[in-house]
Amino acid sequence: xxxxxxxxxxxxxxxxxxxxxxxxxxxxxxxxxxxxxxxxxxxxxxxxxxxxxxxxxxxxxxxxxxxxxxxxxxxxxxxxxxxxxxxxxxxxxxxxxxxxxxxxxxxxxxxxxxxxxxxxxx
Amino acid sequence: xxxxxxxxxxxxxxxxxxxxxxxxxxxxxxxxxxxxxxxxxxxxxxxxxxxxxxxxxxxxxxxxxxxxxxxxxxxxxxxxxxxxxxxxxxxxxxxxxxxxxxxxxxxxxxxxxxxxxxxxxx
DNA sequence: AAATATGATATATATAAGATATAACACATA
DNA sequence: TATGTGTTATATCTTATATATATCATATTT
Numbered sequence: 098x099x100x101x102x103x104x105x106x107x108x109x110x111x112x113x114x115x116x117x118x119x120x121x122x123x124x125x126x127x128x129x130x131x132x133x134x135x136x137x138x139x140x141x142x143x144x145x146x147x148x149x150x151x152x153x154x155x156x157x158x159x160x161x162x163x164x165x166x167x168x169x170x171x172x173x174x175x176x177x178x179x180x181x182x183x184x185x186x187x188x189x190x191x192x193x194x195x196x197x198x199x200x201x202x203x204x205x206x207x208x209x210x211x212x213x214x215x216x217x218x219x
Numbered sequence: 220x221x222x223x224x225x226x227x228x229x230x231x232x233x234x235x236x237x238x239x240x241x242x243x244x245x246x247x248x249x250x251x252x253x254x255x256x257x258x259x260x261x262x263x264x265x266x267x268x269x270x271x272x273x274x275x276x277x278x279x280x281x282x283x284x285x286x287x288x289x290x291x292x293x294x295x296x297x298x299x300x301x302x303x304x305x306x307x308x309x310x311x312x313x314x315x316x317x318x319x320x321x322x323x324x325x326x327x328x329x330x331x332x333x334x335x336x337x338x339x340x341x
Numbered sequence: 342a343a344a345t346a347t348g349a350t351a352t353a354t355a356t357a358a359g360a361t362a363t364a365a366c367a368c369a370t371a
Numbered sequence: 372t373a374t375g376t377g378t379t380a381t382a383t384c385t386t387a388t389a390t391a392t393a394t395c396a397t398a399t400t401t
Contacts, residue, residue: 362383
């Protein structure tokens with residue numbers, strides 16, 4: 098899976114990294130059991146420091162997207178604790194986006210269409 | 220409208236401020252034509268520096284939520300440039316949230332329900 | 342006319358976050 | 372034994388955030 102870092106972005110590198118891996122999982126480019134490159138090798142590939150990658154991996158682990166094992170390295174393993182709990186998290190993340198949508202006169206039907214389209218072609 | 224700052228939050232104060240004002244507009248606690256407190260008075264009320272408020276106001280202006288006038292101060296005025304353009308922005312902001320939802324096994328129907336609920340009781 | 346309040350701008354400083362550079366550790370594997 | 376994991380620690384540099392003052396042009400109020 099291709100990962101690209103924009104060094105001019107205001108977004109922190111470890112966040113860019115985390116986001117691209119989450120999107121990779123959503124696109125099924127990354128599946129449960131797949132291994133990610135080691136912290137050091139990915140850092141080397143991207144031209145980035147080891148700790149930056151480590152920070153992204155640690156974040157992904159804490160969010161339940163992968164497990165870190167000394168034997169196998171970083172392995173994708175999406176943990177779904179409880180549907181209601183997951184929906185609650187989504188709810189929180191969605192709040193600002195919906196606020197913006199309401200302000201800008203975008204109807205919930207418009208939002209449905211955007212969501213459907215995204216689920217279709219992610 | 221009540222604005223509260225969490226000084227222990229990892230989120231920058233000017234972002235908290237910006238977000239709460241956008242939510243205020245979405246909730247119709249703030250409507251077009253309403254004035255916000257001046258930069259200095261809001262800063263004083265919140266126990267925050269003038270520049271921090273100024274940064275939030277400047278951001279809101281650049282995002283088309285208010286206009287800044289020396290006569291009237293900061294006045295809510297939501298500018299909707301073009302529906303497709305606004306949807307495109309929402310699309311961008313929504314992408315990471317939907318990625319997370321897909322990863323965590325949340326269906327688009329679940330998302331619709333969350334959206335509808337939010338539009339209902341914002 | 343004078344005083345006051347507005348947003349806007351400039352400069353300086355302090356703190357926190359992000360990123361890097363090395364180094365070492367425990368553990369597993371080849 | 373040597374190598375490669377993730378993990379942790381320390382130090383340094385840069386950038387972002389927040390604050391403290393101060394000034395400016397302009398509009399309003401007294």
